[in-house]
Amino acid sequence: MTDFPTLTWTDPSTGATHAARWRSEAGNPPPKRVAIADDRTTADTAYRQACEGIAMLWRGDFQNARQLLQAMSRRADRKPRKAAATPIEAFNLHRQAQSQRARTLGMLLIPLEADYSIDLRRAPDVQDACKEAYGEGEAPSVVSLRELLGLIGAHEWRKKGVAIPALGGEHIHPYYGVFSPVRGEYVDLVARAPLPSQALAFDIGTGTGVLAAVLATRGVKRIVATDQDPRALACARENLARLGLQSQVDVVEADLFPAGRAPLVVCNPPWLPARPNSPIERAVYDPDSRMLRGFLDGLAAHLEPGGEGWLILSDFAEHLGLRTRDALLAMIDSAGLEVVGRDDIKPKHPKASDAADPLYQARVAEVTSLWRLKARGAQPG
Template sequence: MTSPASITWPEADGPRTARWRSEAAVPPPKRVIVADDRTTADSAYRLACEGTALLWNGDFQNARQLLQAVTRRLERKPRKQGATPLEAFNLHRQTQSQRARTLGMILIPLDAAYVIPLRRAPDVQQACIETYGPPTNEASVVSLRELLGLIGAHEWRKKGVEIPALGDRIHPYYGVFSPVRGEYVDLVARTALPSLNKAFDIGTGTGVLSALLAKRGVKKIVATDQDPRALACARENIARLGYEQQVEVVQADLFPEGRAPLVVCNPPWLPARPASPIEYAVYDPESRMLLGFLNGLTAHLSPGGEGWLILSDFAEHLGLRSRDWLLAAIDEAGLTVIGREDIRPRHPKSTDETDPLHAARVAEATSLWRLKARA
């Protein structure tokens, strides 16, 4: 087992070391200084851009204000414009990566019980336990940006996300893709079911599609995922909604054992390399999950059964994948398309003309591809 990463910084009585926490798998900064309420935004911005991290030792709310001030300075920088959608996408990812790296340079200490030892600090113990697990009796350091993400995720987990098609809420965990974009849920809600006997939900995440299939009357659903956090999240949501008798959540690489008359999969939509483990919900490097689903589908469909592939064409508009490539992959997997349901995006970015990827977003559609094994 790999030892946790550590971070070291100078103090008046000698260097200190603590555990480094990063859910994004960011390595600990090599250069760290102690900062406090006297540190100016201009100084913090310059140091962060140079790769020097600032371990905060002042008022917590002032640290939040400092992060906001550094964010504003980053946003003033002119954006490079891509000549093509693909170039715009690559530049956007590069900008986002640089932005995350810079904003991640403001650090916050946590004591062994996940208490922030700073003035006016919020209670983050439960948020930390939900993400990091029980306290390990060691002090640690985390970026303020990640910590605020933990706090936000904790609130989402408590409040839940309203799913109109479900008539209820889904409570996402930190690091599990939240169904805030409901288009794919609506597609599953309105497409005619080929059978009510059994279904597989591949890569279940929060369990939202399994819950929806259960609500629609499917008698037995097997939901799979590889990520332990997603599995725990799905199980909790299924139990809260009262579908435990219909839905079984199992750990599997794509398919469970056996066959079903309906197999549903909503893989990550963009065939690009994720920058962190959390991004695997959005990025599918080399289309591995998509191809794994297509190539394994025939062996897991009951005779005459349907596979439902739910996929945005956003990647096509960015130039990351073509429609011809997708149709060829379906054909090479021994599958045939028997129908398709489309839906337009409703999320705010689809109407934001300042978004560098606006041209691709405004053209985007999400489709439910109904697939059958070729006779």
């Protein structure tokens, strides 16, 4: 049996020491100091203890715990922001503040029974949400309330789904930890780009399977969709089966490319070259541009003669000073590729119109592009 991190604490009323499995999707270690908190705990006390690194294991009413977390959030949001002189400094300060906020708000803990039930007053039924994220329960565990609320929200998204206009309004149902296609501009780019062939396509890093589904509905006869994440693979398979496209799309586990070549290879890699702080951020942050470089460096070897690679990429990193356009073009050139076309689209997400966002100037300038690439010297298909 796998060894899991363990959270230990002492019951102040009995002096007995207790232990339970510690759950953290971000891989955070269990807190070293744990106090018991209940309905008598004030928001000021809870926030002060959290800032001091003292976790609070909740023993009161569940809905009161939610209200306490909201009050702690308001206190965290009151912290003054440091002024940034450059976009990259603004980004680094924003990430630092996000990390500190998550660490502080993650100090309010909820105990789960072995079957994921919660033995607290007015606690919701979270068993299905926990099973979807963690698998079958084995033993009692403890999780931060913040993470638990994320599981509940993800469970609702998975049931409800996200409507995709490019699929005629059909829904994609994201799993917990798999990036949801709520930003539809990259989907729209793939839906409108001229297809070099309808015979075969590779979808690299498929996630929910949304781009593979779009290609299939556009008439591509066979698509091979790849991913490394077990949740993404299961999510893509379920979505494609729900849409009746499983006979057109093979979902396979692979680090980037499947075997062989295709006349069309599509990739929407993470857009920002920075370190993710949690699994869900792996869809946004790509340390050292590993996936981007891997896709570009391997593309020519997986294209049929005259075939096209579609790189879907935001220029958000460029506006933040994390990567330059010249650096991107140099990556393309050094991979033996040339640009044969580009289609741009402006983002539609709410943060692009929120002037209070610390990264607003970069967001409002952001453009998402579909770069059409060919192997240098390749003849037209």
